[in-house]
Amino acid sequence: MEGLLWINDPILPIDSMAADSARRRQDQLTKPRGSLGRLEEMAIKLAGMQGASAPSPDPVHILQFMSDHGVAAEGVSLYPQEVTIQMMRNIAHGGAAVSVMAEAIGARMEIIDLGILTDPGPVENVRSERLGFGTGNIAREPAMSEEQLVAAMNAGRSGVERALSNGARLLICGEMGIGNTTPATAVACALLDKPVVDMVGPGTGLNAEGIDRKRQAIESALALHLEPGRSTLDLLARLGGFDIVATTGAYITAAQRGLPILVDGFIMSAAALAAVRLQPEVRNWMIFSHTSAEPGHRLMMEALDADPYLDLGMRLGEATGGEALVPLLRLACVVHQRMATFSEAGVTEV
Numbered sequence: 001m002e003g004l005l006w007i008n009d010p011i012l013p014i015d016s017m018a019a020d021s022a023r024r025r026q027d028q029l030t031k032p033r034g035s036l037g038r039l040e041e042m043a044i045k046l047a048g049m050q051g052a053s054a055p056s057p058d059p060v061h062i063l064q065f066m067s068d069h070g071v072a073a074e075g076v077s078l079y080p081q082e083v084t085i086q087m088m089r090n091i092a093h094g095g096a097a098v099s100v101m102a103e104a105i106g107a108r109m110e111i112i113d114l115g116i117l118t119d120p121g122p123v124e125n126v127r128s129e130r131l132g133f134g135t136g137n138i139a140r141e142p143a144m145s146e147e148q149l150v151a152a153m154n155a156g157r158s159g160v161e162r163a164l165s166n167g168a169r170l171l172i173c174g175e176m177g178i179g180n181t182t183p184a185t186a187v188a189c190a191l192l193d194k195p196v197v198d199m200v201g202p203g204t205g206l207n208a209e210g211i212d213r214k215r216q217a218i219e220s221a222l223a224l225h226l227e228p229g230r231s232t233l234d235l236l237a238r239l240g241g242f243d244i245v246a247t248t249g250a251y252i253t254a255a256q257r258g259l260p261i262l263v264d265g266f267i268m269s270a271a272a273l274a275a276v277r278l279q280p281e282v283r284n285w286m287i288f289s290h291t292s293a294e295p296g297h298r299l300m301m302e303a304l305d306a307d308p309y310l311d312l313g314m315r316l317g318e319a320t321g322g323e324a325l326v327p328l329l330r331l332a333c334v335v336h337q338r339m340a341t342f343s344e345a346g347v348t349e350v
């Protein structure tokens, strides 16, 4: 697709020498081998991705994508669509979970309006890259045009480029947009060839009746848009959202530029599936923060061969799962760097 030729540019390899040397160092530190469990793995993974003997998640950069989803008209969310713009202001003013956590962990966050329902005009701390007034209702029409798809992918790409120019060493993409668990579920079902009943869930808190309505909307979307031979990009344009598509572009770009990716919850994992489908080696650049309480997330993780670090019953989105893992990544890296080795400390090694 013209304007997206960069998707096929090579993905950087992981520095396996740096990862091997980090693994050897872990085995020389004053602890029974493997006893720090997956904290060891975190440091080794980051060392391989960063090609560094002193890996670090810092600076952490969050791209927070805001958008609306036409399929909300099918009654697929517990909350009304106006919550998206209200939460955008809340995030920008520092009152949302993502904002409080970003401040607490010292992460830089860029909030990007990709096309919420109403144009809010200039909002302090929000970058406007509006691609429309929400997407089309996927149960009845494609989510977006080819032009919008290209622009959304490129918005993700340029977000990563800005992150890199600010010195980012870890990327977290987040989202907020009422209704977006529906396109995320639709994209996952299409890419994984899973029945909707296995993937659909309550999102913001639907009851059984609401989940059934959501299942029907997704089944209508799949019946309308799923045809043999459709490309991943075509499926994204038909079933996705501006947030999911921008994140797909961001993930591929990060892997091309060597920037480690911390994948957040359900919606961001749908983007991860799409990015890995388009460029399988992007998977090497991904760390998975947590298992979302949205039930279908486990199927997505299985398909990505991912074993997320946290399982806290989180289902907020907004990059908050990624943020929650950052302190542990920091601890893992500090331990890796500062612990004494057996020989340094004069401790008997076996």
Ligand SMILES: O=C(O)c1ccc[n+]([C@@H]2O[C@H](COP(=O)([O-])O)[C@@H](O)[C@H]2O)c1
Pocket (backbone or CB within 6 Å): 076, 077, 078, 079, 175, 176, 177, 178, 179, 180, 181, 182, 202, 203, 204, 205, 264, 265, 266, 267, 268, 292, 293, 294, 314, 315, 316, 317, 318
């Ligand atoms: O990322 C997740 O794991 C997650 C799971 C359920 C809901 N959400 C958030 O809730 C909103 C979507 O839920 P819904 O029910 O409106 O589709 C959206 O703003 C997401 O950030 C996020």
Ligand SMILES: Cc1cc2nc[nH]c2cc1C
Pocket (backbone or CB within 6 Å): 079, 083, 087, 175, 176, 177, 204, 316, 317, 318
């Ligand atoms: C209040 C609220 C905040 C959110 N943040 C992400 N999704 C959300 C959905 C709602 C309803």
